[in-house]
Each structure stands twice: as structure tokens, then as C-alpha cells.
Amino acid sequence: MLDQSTFTLVNPQNGNLAFKLSIFEDNCQFKEIQRVNYFSLIWIKKGNGKVKVDFSEYDFTENQLLAFAPYQPFMLTSDEKIEGIVLNFHPEFFCIHKHQAEIACNGILFNNIYKPPYVSVDEHSQNILDMVVDQMITEIQNTELAQYELLVSYLKIFLITATRLKNQQQPEEEQIDNSNTAPFILQNLKNYIESNFKTKHSASDYADLLNITPKALAKITKNHFNKTLTDLISERIIIEAKRELYLTNKAVKEIAFELGYDDEHYFSRFFKNNAEVSPQMYRDTVGFARGMN
Structure with missing residues (x-):
């Protein structure tokens, strides 16, 4: 070169x-x-x-x-x-x-x-x-x-x-047998997060949906994803927030409400704690709906 x-x-x-x-x-x-x-x-x-x-x-x-x-x-x-x-x-x-x-x-x-x-x-x-x-x-x-x-x-x-x-x-889902219920739980967990991350923000919410104890679900999640369930939920919310910030001109307050946060300031702190930048700064530096391509 x-x-x-x-x-x-x-x-x-x-x-x-x-x-x-x-x-x-x-x-x-x-x-x-x-x-x-x-x-x-x-x-x-x-x-x-x-x-x-x-x-x-x-x-x-x-x-x-x-x-x-x-x-x-x-x-x-x-x-x-x-x-x-x-x-x-x-x-x-x-x-x-x-x-x-x-x-x-x-x-x-x-x-x-x-x-x-x-x-x-x-x-x-x-x-x-x-x-x-x-x-x-x-x-x-x-x-x-x-x-x-x-x-x-x-x-x-x-x-x-x-x-x-x-x-x-992408690794095939683990072979499922009668002695291993983790793959069922993990797939259902992913489905539940994708369907409910805008309204359910706590790990216990998903443990209830899966009819499993929070402690047992935490262990399965950490072993499989190398993350806590709270981390997974937070990351999913942040990804959606970023998408809204740079693809739409919605107000931060409106995005916060759509993601299940009544308090815009609480949401902004949550976003900054996870993204290391405020929602407005993210929008200003990543841009919204004005891409060249």
C-alpha cells in the first residue's frame, strides 16, 4: 500500500x-x-x-x-x-x-x-x-x-x-433437550425485551414475564450474554433513543415519553450516563435526517 x-x-x-x-x-x-x-x-x-x-x-x-x-x-x-x-x-x-x-x-x-x-x-x-x-x-x-x-x-x-x-x-441456538431450558428462556427473553423495552425497564419485570426468579434469570443472562439483564435493557433503550434522535426531529421530551419516561430530565440523565453525551449533543453531532446518503 x-x-x-x-x-x-x-x-x-x-x-x-x-x-x-x-x-x-x-x-x-x-x-x-x-x-x-x-x-x-x-x-x-x-x-x-x-x-x-x-x-x-x-x-x-x-x-x-x-x-x-x-x-x-x-x-x-x-x-x-x-x-x-x-x-x-x-x-x-x-x-x-x-x-x-x-x-x-x-x-x-x-x-x-x-x-x-x-x-x-x-x-x-x-x-x-x-x-x-x-x-x-x-x-x-x-x-x-x-x-x-x-x-x-x-x-x-x-x-x-x-x-x-x-x-x-451466528452460532446456532444451543441444542435443546429436556435437561436444558436455558435456550427457551433466552429466546423468550430476547422476544420480551424487543416487545416491551419501551414500557418495562426493570429486570424483575422480565423475570415475572418468564415466570422465573430474578436471581435465576440474572445468572442465565450473565453466563450467556456476558452482561447483566439491566445492561441489556438499558442498551436496547439507548439504541432506540439514538435512532429517534438522528432520524427524526421529535423533541427529547416526546422521545422520552415514547420510551416510557414521564420525566424528560430523568431520561436525559439516563441517556447521558449510558452514552456519555446528552441527547441534544448526540443529535447535534450525529445529525438528524439530513444525511448525504
């Missing part, structure tokens, strides 16, 4: 970062907690270590692709040199919600509270992604007509390839 290691495209309308591709040879830039207002895809080419994200910690190895949504806190730690590629893109450059029908990466690659935030890259996919990255580097240095459109097209190929991979690698 070229000697240059960082390639950046700026939104000419506001001067903010639109798209950036970086080649890194150490993890210095990720050693502190990252909270950025754009999507991040980190492809680990060499090395291994640990990734801390939201409330959990996971191991990562070479040829894994990590995916993080705007303001999702993460950091990488490693006792060895790690090398890889980072893609950053702002929702104004490419909004995954608006393009969900064609890309389908939301809820799989990004914003999946039930699965680890990474996907393993096999040899075939590695060849595709390497080719796409090379094309991106070439195009980002090209200021000719339709530069944005071509970069978005390459980004779509990258996202679709990664999303297909993660879909293929």
Missing part, C-alpha cells in the same frame, strides 16, 4: 469528518476509551488482545473485524503489536438506518446487544475486503466527479460482506 497511512474525506457543508480510512501498526489510538460520533470498523490484521465495549469485555484475534456505533464506548488492550485498518464514517455520509433494506447491517453488525461486536474474516472475504480497501484509498485521493458516490458504493460492499459473514457465523 502507499506510504500514507490516513486518508480523510471532510463534509464540505460543515467541515466535519465524513469518511476516514487509517492503517495502523500499534494500538496506541485505542488504548483509552473511545467515544466518537461516527461508526467505526476496526479490522485486526495481526495480533490479539481484549476489547472492552459497553459493559463487557471480549478477546479478539487476528483477522477479526470489530464494529462500533456512534458514541458506543470501546477500547483495545494488547501486550503485543497489533496491525490493521480502521474505517470511520459519519451517519451524514452513510446512514445505516436509511439503507437497512439494502444493507441490513443494523442489528447484526452494529447495535446487536445480544452478540459480541466482532466477526471473523475468512480467506475469501479477506481478499474481497482488501480489494475494496485498495479501491477506497485510490478513490479518496481522487477529487473527480462522483467521488462520494463511489466511496459509498465501496463502503456498501464492505458492510454487506461483513454482514453476510456475521450472519453465517
Whole structure:
């Protein structure tokens, strides 16, 4: 590849970062907690270590692709040199919600509270992604007509390839037998959270729905998801709040009410405690319904 290691495209309308591709040879830039207002895809080419994200910690190895949504806190730690590629893109450059029908990466690659935030890259996919990255580097240095459109097209190929991979690698639900009721409970729990997170915010609510003791449900949830049930519920609420903040012009008070919070100030504190930024700041920096693509 070229000697240059960082390639950046700026939104000419506001001067903010639109798209950036970086080649890194150490993890210095990720050693502190990252909270950025754009999507991040980190492809680990060499090395291994640990990734801390939201409330959990996971191991990562070479040829894994990590995916993080705007303001999702993460950091990488490693006792060895790690090398890889980072893609950053702002929702104004490419909004995954608006393009969900064609890309389908939301809820799989990004914003999946039930699965680890990474996907393993096999040899075939590695060849595709390497080719796409090379094309991106070439195009980002090209200021000719339709530069944005071509970069978005390459980004779509990258996202679709990664999303297909993660879909293929989703572990099958554990084999269910008479001695193991956990998979039934976990699947029902996911269904109940998706159906009720706007109105039921406490762990005990879901224990009641599942007819199981809170302590037993807490143990199953922690063992399977590496998160507490309260963490799962909070993450799901925050994902929906973020979606409303940057896809609609609804007032924060209205979003809070729709998510089951009568007190706008309580909701704003809850959002800031989980996202490290206020709802208004999130909207101001991530943007609403004004994406270029």
C-alpha cells in the first residue's frame, strides 16, 4: 500500500469528518476509551488482545473485524503489536438506518446487544475486503466527479460482506433437550425485551414475564450474554433513543415519553450516563435526517 497511512474525506457543508480510512501498526489510538460520533470498523490484521465495549469485555484475534456505533464506548488492550485498518464514517455520509433494506447491517453488525461486536474474516472475504480497501484509498485521493458516490458504493460492499459473514457465523441456538431450558428462556427473553423495552425497564419485570426468579434469570443472562439483564435493557433503550434522535426531529421530551419516561430530565440523565453525551449533543453531532446518503 502507499506510504500514507490516513486518508480523510471532510463534509464540505460543515467541515466535519465524513469518511476516514487509517492503517495502523500499534494500538496506541485505542488504548483509552473511545467515544466518537461516527461508526467505526476496526479490522485486526495481526495480533490479539481484549476489547472492552459497553459493559463487557471480549478477546479478539487476528483477522477479526470489530464494529462500533456512534458514541458506543470501546477500547483495545494488547501486550503485543497489533496491525490493521480502521474505517470511520459519519451517519451524514452513510446512514445505516436509511439503507437497512439494502444493507441490513443494523442489528447484526452494529447495535446487536445480544452478540459480541466482532466477526471473523475468512480467506475469501479477506481478499474481497482488501480489494475494496485498495479501491477506497485510490478513490479518496481522487477529487473527480462522483467521488462520494463511489466511496459509498465501496463502503456498501464492505458492510454487506461483513454482514453476510456475521450472519453465517451466528452460532446456532444451543441444542435443546429436556435437561436444558436455558435456550427457551433466552429466546423468550430476547422476544420480551424487543416487545416491551419501551414500557418495562426493570429486570424483575422480565423475570415475572418468564415466570422465573430474578436471581435465576440474572445468572442465565450473565453466563450467556456476558452482561447483566439491566445492561441489556438499558442498551436496547439507548439504541432506540439514538435512532429517534438522528432520524427524526421529535423533541427529547416526546422521545422520552415514547420510551416510557414521564420525566424528560430523568431520561436525559439516563441517556447521558449510558452514552456519555446528552441527547441534544448526540443529535447535534450525529445529525438528524439530513444525511448525504
